[in-house]
Amino acid sequence: MKTDPLLADKLKKLFGSQKLGVLATQQKKNPYTSLVAFACSDDMRQIVFATPKATRKFANIISNPSVSFFIDNRSNRAIDFRKAIGVTALGSVRQIRKNKNSKLMKLYLSKHPQLGSFLASQSCAFLCIDVKSFYIVERFQNVTEVHLE
Amino acid sequence: MTDFTLRLSKIDDTSKSLVGGKALSVAKMALNNLKVPKSLCVTTYTFDTFLNHEGLRDKILMEYYRKRFEDMRWEEIWDLALRIKNMFLNTPFPTEMHRILKPLFNNFFKNNPVVVRSSAIGEDSAKFSFAGIHESYVNVRGADSILKHLKLVWASLFSDVAILYRQETGLDVNSSKMAVIIQQFIDGQKSGVAFGKSPNSNSNMMIEAVYGLNQGLVDGTVEPDRWVLSRSNGRVISYTPAIKNKIITAKKSGVTISELPGATAGKSALTENEIHGVYSLCKKVEDIFGTAQDSEWTYRNRTLYSLQSRPITTQSSDSLDSQRQWYLSLKRSLENLKQLRGEIEQELIPKMQDVARSMEKIELSLLSNKELADELAKRKKIFDNWRDIYWEKFIPFAHAVRFFGEIYNKQLKPADPYEFTQLLVSTDMKSLERNRMLEELAKTLVSKKVIAKNQNKSLKDIDAKFDKMLNDFLKKFGNPIWGLDSGKEYKNSIIKLLRQMAKSEHKKPIASPKNHKKLEDHFINSFLPKEKDYALELLDLARVSYQLRDDDNIYLGKIEGQLYSVLSESKKRLGQRFEFDMKNLNIEEAILALNNPDHKPVVKNKDQFKGMKVKVRPRQLTGQPAGQGLAIGKARVIKNPKDLFKFQTGEILVCDSIDPNMTFVVPMASAIVERRGGMLIHGAIIAREYGLPCITGVSDAAELIKNGQEIVVDGYLGIVTINGGKSLK
Numbered sequence: 001m002k003t004d005p006l007l008a009d010k011l012k013k014l015f016g017s018q019k020l021g022v023l024a025t026q027q028k029k030n031p032y033t034s035l036v037a038f039a040c041s042d043d044m045r046q047i048v049f050a051t052p053k054a055t056r057k058f059a060n061i062i063s064n065p066s067v068s069f070f071i072d073n074r075s076n077r078a079i080d081f082r083k084a085i086g087v088t089a090l091g092s093v094r095q096i097r098k099n100k101n102s103k104l105m106k107l108y109l110s111k112h113p114q115l116g117s118f119l120a121s122q123s124c125a126f127l128c129i130d131v132k133s134f135y136i137v138e139r140f141q142n143v144t145e146v147h148l149e
Numbered sequence: 150m151t152d153f154t155l156r157l158s159k160i161d162d163t164s165k166s167l168v169g170g171k172a173l174s175v176a177k178m179a180l181n182n183l184k185v186p187k188s189l190c191v192t193t194y195t196f197d198t199f200l201n202h203e204g205l206r207d208k209i210l211m212e213y214y215r216k217r218f219e220d221m222r223w224e225e226i227w228d229l230a231l232r233i234k235n236m237f238l239n240t241p242f243p244t245e246m247h248r249i250l251k252p253l254f255n256n257f258f259k260n261n262p263v264v265v266r267s268s269a270i271g272e273d274s275a276k277f278s279f280a281g282i283h284e285s286y287v288n289v290r291g292a293d294s295i296l297k298h299l300k301l302v303w304a305s306l307f308s309d310v311a312i313l314y315r316q317e318t319g320l321d322v323n324s325s326k327m328a329v330i331i332q333q334f335i336d337g338q339k340s341g342v343a344f345g346k347s348p349n350s351n352s353n354m355m356i357e358a359v360y361g362l363n364q365g366l367v368d369g370t371v372e373p374d375r376w377v378l379s380r381s382n383g384r385v386i387s388y389t390p391a392i393k394n395k396i397i398t399a400k401k402s403g404v405t406i407s408e409l410p411g412a413t414a415g416k417s418a419l420t421e422n423e424i425h426g427v428y429s430l431c432k433k434v435e436d437i438f439g440t441a442q443d444s445e446w447t448y449r450n451r452t453l454y455s456l457q458s459r460p461i462t463t464q465s466s467d468s469l470d471s472q473r474q475w476y477l478s479l480k481r482s483l484e485n486l487k488q489l490r491g492e493i494e495q496e497l498i499p500k501m502q503d504v505a506r507s508m509e510k511i512e513l514s515l516l517s518n519k520e521l522a523d524e525l526a527k528r529k530k531i532f533d534n535w536r537d538i539y540w541e542k543f544i545p546f547a548h549a550v551r552f553f554g555e556i557y558n559k560q561l562k563p564a565d566p567y568e569f570t571q572l573l574v575s576t577d578m579k580s581l582e583r584n585r586m587l588e589e590l591a592k593t594l595v596s597k598k599v600i601a602k603n604q605n606k607s608l609k610d611i612d613a614k615f616d617k618m619l620n621d622f623l624k625k626f627g628n629p630i631w632g633l634d635s636g637k638e639y640k641n642s643i644i645k646l647l648r649q650m651a652k653s654e655h656k657k658p659i660a661s662p663k664n665h666k667k668l669e670d671h672f673i674n675s676f677l678p679k680e681k682d683y684a685l686e687l688l689d690l691a692r693v694s695y696q697l698r699d700d701d702n703i704y705l706g707k708i709e710g711q712l713y714s715v716l717s718e719s720k721k722r723l724g725q726r727f728e729f730d731m732k733n734l735n736i737e738e739a740i741l742a743l744n745n746p747d748h749k750p751v752v753k754n755k756d757q758f759k760g761m762k763v764k765v766r767p768r769q770l771t772g773q774p775a776g777q778g779l780a781i782g783k784a785r786v787i788k789n790p791k792d793l794f795k796f797q798t799g800e801i802l803v804c805d806s807i808d809p810n811m812t813f814v815v816p817m818a819s820a821i822v823e824r825r826g827g828m829l830i831h832g833a834i835i836a837r838e839y840g841l842p843c844i845t846g847v848s849d850a851a852e853l854i855k856n857g858q859e860i861v862v863d864g865y866l867g868i869v870t871i872n873g874g875k876s877l878k
Contacts, residue, residue: 007765043761078207079323082214135768139214141868143769149762 007144008044011134014073014085015040015047019112021071023049025060032060038069039111041104045148047089047129048096048104050119058125065092069129085138091131098126151194153249160190167192169268169328174438174458181437183430183455186264186332189257193270193326195246196303202243209233209307210323215771216826218316220848223309223544224827227551228773230309231566237304242296250299254292254331262290262334262399265298266457267305270326282311283327287364288334288399295331302329335454336399337362337447339418345431345441346461347377354380354441356427358418361396363445364404370482371395371406374418383428390417400677407679426453434458483683486690489546493697497542501704504531508711513718521719522743528712529736535708543705546694550829553691560675567828567837572668572688573695584813586622591650593618619643642794649817652798656816656839695829719743723750767853767871773826774867776836776843780820781874786856787811801862803854807832815839820862822869824850836864844869 023036034057036049047069051058061067072086098119099105105126109116118124134146151167160168160176168176172190179185200206212232216225242250267283284305286298305311306327315325341358348355357366357373365371372391379386396409419427427446430453434442438460445456508528516524550573557569593615623640669688676684719739720731726742731752738750785800787793793814796802802818804811806825815821815835819842823832826846836843842864854860854871861870 078210079214081207081211137769139216139771140211141769141771141866143767145764145766145768147764147766149764 007136007146010085011044011087011136011146012042014071014087015044018071018073021047021069023057024068024070025057025064027060027063032056037112037115038071039104039108041107044134045131046104047091047131048108048127049129050108050115050124050126052121052123053125054123061093061127065094067091067093067129082139085136087137088135089129089131090133090135091129093127093129095125096128104128152192153195153198153246154253155190155192157185157188157190166270166326167194167328168330169193169270169326170459171266171268171457172328172330173268175330175332175455177437178434178455178458181433183433183437184452185455186335187258188330188332189253190268191250191299191329191331193328195250196327196329198243198246199240199300199303202246203240205236205240208236212236213307213312215773216846216848221846222826223547224829225773225846226309226312228826228828230307230312233307234301234304235566237300238297240300247296250296251292254295258292258295258331258333260290262288262336262402263295264332264334264456265289265295265302266330266332267302268328268330269306270328281367282308282314284308286403287362288403290402294402299329299331303327332456334399335447335449335456337449337454339423340447341366341373341418341427341445343427343431343442343444343446344461345435345443346380352380353377353386354428354431356419356424356431358427359391359396360393360409360413360418361398362404363397363447365395365397365406365482367445368482370484371397376419376424378424378428383425385424388417393418405677405680406683423448423453430455483552483687483690486546486549486552486694487686489542490549490690490693493542493546494693497538498704501535501708504535505704505707505711508708513715518722518743518746521715521722522740525712525715525719525736525740525743528708528715532708532712535705539705543697546697549690549694553687553694556687557672561672567834568668570695570829570834572665572672573692583622583625586618586625587647587650587813590615590618590622591647594647594651642791646794646796649797656841769871769873770847770850770853770869772822772844772847772850772867772869773828774843774864775828775833775845776821776841776864778820778840778842778862778864780842780862780864781859782819782862784822784854784856784858784860785818786851786854788851801860803850803860804832805851806830807835815841820844820864822847822850822854822860822862824848 019037020035021038022033024031024033026032034051034055036051036057038047038049040047067090069089069091070086071089072084074080074084074086096102096104105119108126109119119126131148133148136144136146138144155164155168155172157172157176157179160173162173165173168190172188175185175188176190179188200209212229215229218226221229241247264285264287266285269283284302286301289295289298306325315321339358339360340363341356342363343357344355347353354377356376356378358376359366359371359373361371366373372393374391374393375389376385377387378384393409393414395406396413397404397406399405426448430446431442431444434444434455438458441461442458443461444458447454447456508531511524513521513524553573554567554569557563557572558566561568563569593612619640623643672688673681673684716734716736716739719742720734723734723739723742724731726746727749731750734750734752738752742748742750780801782799782801783797784803785792785796787802787804790810793811796814796817798817799819800817801820801822802811802814803822804824806823807815807821808831812831812835816839821832821836821841821843823830823843823845824847825832827833828845830845833843833845835841842862844862844864844867847869850869854869858871859874861868861873863870
């Protein structure tokens with residue numbers, strides 16, 4: 001299929017350049033969104049983040065691990081309407097063991113070294129979204145789906 | 150507070166970012182006692198204020214980045230420029246600005262005619278030459294008209310030529326600014342340009358002069374007399390008289406071209422004294438600016454006026470300047486276009502056809518590998534050469550359509566800015582007749598209820614009258630264009646199509662196009678009697694250009710097709726030799742491998758998600774809304790003419806570009822999606838005629854949309870959504 005040949009590069013660049021994304025969870029049909037610091041694996045299949053266990057988002061995840069996660073590069077200027085990219089990742093969240101030597105933890109802390117003690121805290125959970133698909137929106141209304149198999 | 154306008158006496162080097170290079174140079178000439186027209190500069194502050202008013206700047210950005218530039222055809226860039234120009238025209242002046250400017254223009258210029266000229270920041274620098282890229286309007290009268298033309302000059306910062314040139318030079322259109330200089334119009338009797346340093350020799354200078362105004366000289370409509378002078382003493386080194394037969398003069402508003410009276414035509418445009426006057430002017434401006442200048446001047450009642458002056462660009466011979474020349478070539482005069490037409494029709498197209506035909510004759514399977522490699526290299530060279538010619542000749546000629554459109558709109562101010570296309574659409578008699586016969590055949594099928602009767606019967610059993618009609622049709626249109634073998638396959642395909650056509654009522658044009666003859670008369674009669682020949686010539690030229698813009702691509706496509714047929718044969722052979730996928734093999738690697746049995750070709754893996762198992766699917770594609778309405782239906786992707794016969798009523802026609810051979814399926818379609826962009830293409834015109842939702846300029850439409858997929862065509866917004874109908878049902 002003839003799609004944008006730079007799509008994969010574009011996604012990687014976006015995930016690399018952005019530190020924060022919006023996580024959408026839900027419980028009993030009540031949607032809820034939170035801003036979280038994330039890191040994405042090189043193969044784009046895993047997005048990791050950390051959250052205190054007492055939070056609403058963690059409670060929601062426990063009851064329903066299906067989430068969506070939104071990352072964009074808007075600059076809050078008029079040009080965003082054509083230049084900004086927004087990506088929604090759909091997937092399911094699982095809690096992962098904290099191990100300083102694990103690839104995912106290294107990945108997360110190399111991107112957010114200031115969150116070392118936060119992540120190390122016993123009350124904080126380290127979570128991974130196993131991504132099933134991405135929905136990429138560019139130039140205002142161009143949408144491409146990428147389904148991971 | 151910064152001023153909306155500045156008088157020349159208030160302008161100095163510190164105001165350059167407010168007034169631009171052109172206004173600054175006029176102010177300096179005035180300061181140094183050269184005779185310049187009475188002038189007023191509208192500053193970039195005014196431009197910025199106007200752009201920030203009512204969100205115009207944001208609206209422009211939204212439009213400007215609608216599509217990737219690399220995916221746009223020139224026609225789409227023209228549409229983009231047209232839409233931005235309309236935004237300028239439809240945005241009112243801020244109240245305060247209007248309250249200040251209108252009385253100021255009235256008082257400053259009274260009711261005298263003026264010239265409204267661009268003075269963009271960065272324009273006329275020694276580094277980049279924007280000469281001719283932005284617009285100037287000559288002989289404008291009255292404050293309201295000046296205000297309107299002020300908007301038009303601002304808008305020319307976003308003209309197609311200016312957009313392309315900025316792209317090329319890497320200048321950011323978002324930070325570009327435009328000041329405007331308004332000068333009292335000098336109705337010159339002799340005018341011209343002078344180059345303080347000849348392009349051919351540093352010790353010479355050059356003067357070019359015409360009778361009347363110099364607009365004709367600048368755009369190439371009127372050939373000038375030319376003198377080469379010694380820079381040191383003004384001695385005439387050579388004089389090249391022109392064949393003078395045309396003159397540009399002022400009319401009530403704007404300018405007109407007419408025949409130069411015979412007595413004047415024989416005389417050189419300048420006397421010895423006048424040549425000396427221009428020489429002295431050149432020396433003075435060089436003293437003022439410290440570098441040789443390219444100056445425009447005019448004589449009125451023996452007074453020499455200096456109109457504008459710019460440095461001769463330091464890069465005049467480099468590629469940048471030749472690119473500017475190419476972009477300027479898109480703004481050709483009628484005379485240029487006529488010459489180009491002759492060359493294209495009589496020389497280039499026959500040559501292109503010969504080249505393609507001679508390549509078709511070669512039986513590739515009989516060539517040795519070495520011969521195949523040579524053929525591949527040869528065809529690559531031939532194609533590259535014709536692609537260059539295409540850019541150099543065909544694309545500039547296609548602009549005759551735009552030239553006509555601009556004049557049509559200026560003369561008649563129609564409510565629909567694309568009304569002029571009705572005068573250009575070629576009445577392709579053959580396809581019209583074919584469509585009429587097909588409709589007739591379909592009606593006969595219905596009236597005789599032969600569908601019901603004959604669905605399970607052989608063709609022989611079909612009603613005799615119908616059979617005769619069908620045979621007549623087949624005889625007349627035993628049609629290689631549709632890519633079907635004549636005979637059984639063709640007949641069966643037609644029957645299938647007719648059954649489909651007969652199944653239900655199809656769309657009729659929502660409004661019959663206005664009477665062509667009436668429109669044509671209306672256009673011609675809008676000109677003065679002496680200008681009517683010009684109008685007729687223009688119309689004729691535009692019609693040829695319109696037809697050619699479809700055909701030229703086909704001719705180039707044939708040559709390209711011949712190149713790819715060799716590449717395809719090469720891939721086949723090399724694929725057998727190396728047993729790996731040669732899909733992405735490029736020409737250079739193919740030549741190497743064909744010539745050397747030991748060379749293993751490098752085939753670049755274009756898999757963007759390396760090693761990952763992913764499915765990439767388009768969901769929403771955007772293009773240009775070209776026919777309003779919303780339609781949901783199954784996509785029928787037309788990749789070759791045979792696909793047309795599979796068309797089912799209610800399907801959405803998806804194709805690379807619609808040509809007259811496809812028109813018979815349009816009444817059965819519920820919408821049209823086309824890769825080719827622009828408001829002038831067949832798809833857009835026919836969709837408007839039938840009131841169908843239509844989106845043009847959808848990149849790779851026929852690749853990304855699959856046959857049978859349910860798609861939503863939003864002809865209001867220009868969005869195609871694949872599998873998006875759920876929320877609309």
